[in-house]
Amino acid sequence: MDNNEKLFYKKKFIWEKISQEEKSNVFKMGEDYKSYIDSSKTERLSIKEIVRRAKEQGFVHIDELEEIKQGTKVYFVNKEKNAVLAVIGKQDIESGMNIVGSHVDSPRLDLKQNPLYEEHGLSLLKTHYYGGIRKYQWVTIPLALYGTVIKSNGEKIEIAIGDDENDPVFYITDLLPHLAKKQNDKKLGEAIEGESLNVIIGSLPSEGKEDEKKFKLNVLKILNEKYGMIEEDFQTAELEIVPAGKSRDVGIDRGMIMAYGHDDRVCAYTSLKAILELANPEKTAIALFVDKEEIGSVGNTGMQSQFFNNMLAELIIKQNNGKYAELSLKRALANSSMLSSDVAAGVDPTYPQVSELQNAALMGKGVAMIKYTGSRGKSGANDANAEYIGKLRKIFNENEVAWQPAELGKVDQGGGGTIAYIMANYNMDVVDLGVPVLSMHAPFEIVSKSDVYMTYKAYKMFYNKNI
Secondary structure (H helix, E strand, C coil): CCHHHHCCCCCCCHHHHCCHHHHHHHHHHHHHHHHHHHCCCCHHHHHHHHHHHHHHCCCEEHHHCCCCCCCCEEEEEECCCEEEEEECCCCCHHHCEEEEEEECCCCEEEEEEEEEEEECCEEEEEEEEECCCCHHHHCCCCEEEEEEEECCCCCEEEEEECCCCCCCCEECCCCCHHHCHHHHCCCHHHHCCHHHCCEEEECCCCCCCCCCCHHHHHHHHHHHHHHCCCHHHHHHEEEEEEECCCCEEECCCCCEEEECCHHHHHHHHHHHHHHHCCCCCCCEEEEEEECCHHHCCCCCCCCCCCHHHHHHHHHHHHHCCCCCCHHHHHHHHHCCEEEECCCEEECCCCCHHHCCHHHCECCCCCEEEECCCEECCCECCCCCCHHHHHHHHHHHHHCCCCEEEECCCCCCCCEECCCHHHHHCCCCEEEEEECEEECCCCCCEEEEHHHHHHHHHHHHHHHCCCC
């Protein structure tokens, strides 16, 4: 390479530069990731799988520990919907932490509180969509039902129907093209209305006594027989409609993975795998898994709640023999470095016009670093500083981590946000860093196995450095 060539920024595709051994590791991780995401169709199931894997690697619940010291592996769970894993470092927590924060909720359909009804010989469920979906994508595909029901006596039951090969699936209808003239005249975003996302749950009438709601009654009888449910139990339930089906390799070369919920469970997986392999970091390492990001990080399991601060206070108390000062918590947060672990929009060859190609994430070129999210004039953006990005650049380049700068799309095309700006409010350094995705927020999204691997590698290097 001559001196002039060195002046240019140029990156190869990952597959073109890694060794055969590393290629083997990429495919091996792909299989493990598919196992993880197939077990994580909801935020509750994601947390359950995260905790299961953490306990296998020696992580202990905070309530089981009287004190913490260097090398202690600890976990917290909040309301079964978000969690924190921590590996205690050589330095005091007050000196700062290395945090990787992802979210485990994904766009979906939630059942309304009183969802069940019958019309024209069918039993259906009313839904309310959660997060930014394109409604037309959710019709005429196989769907599964997951969730938690609290019965009148306080008993909690778990429901999972649609992913076992012997299960039935559920379905939302659409108009046949022969009768869709008026629908075809509507804008794409208006052709399917939210109140039309009604899920077919049954089609047989109840046997025996004639009843004007015999189709609905038959569904209630089946639910009562299998789960002990009555109709009122829907009102104290969290039931989600998600795409049915397991993750699959994409392409004849098997280089990509299709699955529901890559956004953002692919980043949850990579940060989880990185921290599970951590032993004695210089700074305390934190893997943070939150809920409600897709609807603004609100609620008591979202990033805007006090859960993370309360957890951190517990760690400080146990590290300091029961002593605690509010200033220690504030210093710990301000001295920390964070990767907001969320997915990026990959360049779609079919729709390149929405991306500014000089500043867009290409599939297969590594983990994407997004300096700012927000919309248009950086509204709502974190906008990380150059000094912090410079530190990360040095770490990644020195450790052969394939990474690329990126943004969500063309400046006036739209926008979006992550949890980055919330954590930056504590005065810590934060930047978005995650896996590029195609068809983000669709029922099934696509990622490159090579990008998944490089994202894991980036998080692992980040955890091991004294930033």
